[in-house]
Amino acid sequence: DTGVSQDPRHKITKRGQNVTFRCDPISEHNRLYWYRQTLGQGPEFLTYFQNEAQLEKSRLLSDRFSAERPKGSFSTLEIQRTEQGDSAMYLCASRQREATSTDTQYFGPGTRLTVL
Amino acid sequence: GNSVTQMEGPVTLSEEAFLTINCTYTATGYPSLFWYVQYPGEGLQLLLKATKADDKGSNKGFEATYRKETTSFHLEKGSVQVSDSAVYFCALGTSGSRLTFGEGTQLTVNP
DSSP: OOSOEEEOSEEEEOTTOOEEEEEEOOTTOOEEEEEEEOTTSOOEEEEEEETTEEEEEOTTOOTTEEEEOTTSSOEEEEESSOOGGGOEEEEEEEEOOOSSOOOOOEEOOOEEEEEO | OOEEEEOOSOEEEETTOOEEEOEEEEOSSOOEEEEEEEOTTSOEEEEEEEOSTTOEEEETTEEEEOBTTTTBOOEEESSOOGGGOEEEEEEEEOTTSOEEEOOOEEEEEEO
8 A cells, every 4th residue: 555644543642641643655745744634624734844844834733733754754743731622633645746736635544633 | 815615514315316515715826626535434535626727627427617707616426326425525725735625515325
């Protein structure tokens, strides 16, 4: 399978704990995106990387959230001091930089976070 | 800013019925438009896309036409199947950056 992969698929944690999610993009894709999806809503953009550079962050990304892509390949999203409002599906997507930009992003299966 | 509005759901149809899910958008510049589908327990899958005005995207019997004059990208299928039951998301994207999604429309197709 050469699609976008995410780990873990499910995470249950207690309020106040830190959690870290991992995303492995499609190998030749240099752009990587994180989104958050709450129940009954569409995904909301959090941040994106081009190679190892984090180029844009949403206002949704509070100080408790940090994302990295140290070698321009996989990425991690860490949430510190989790709150119940952080419970959501965290989606990763990747995109190839093409000569003709069609903006197609390919999504992973997501990590479902439940904060108790 | 960019925004996407989808018709309110859920939508329930009988097998072989005609499907329309409305999508309108507000955007600066010239966005690309997408329909993504999310089956139960799975991630988002690209269903179809259109990158400029009057383009028609199509896949698996679904179609949508990029209408700049009405800022719309309605999804249609002539004959739905039970296996089409899923949540459908309309989205727009601008070069290199974020996708903006609608709230999604739950489709249930009954035998």
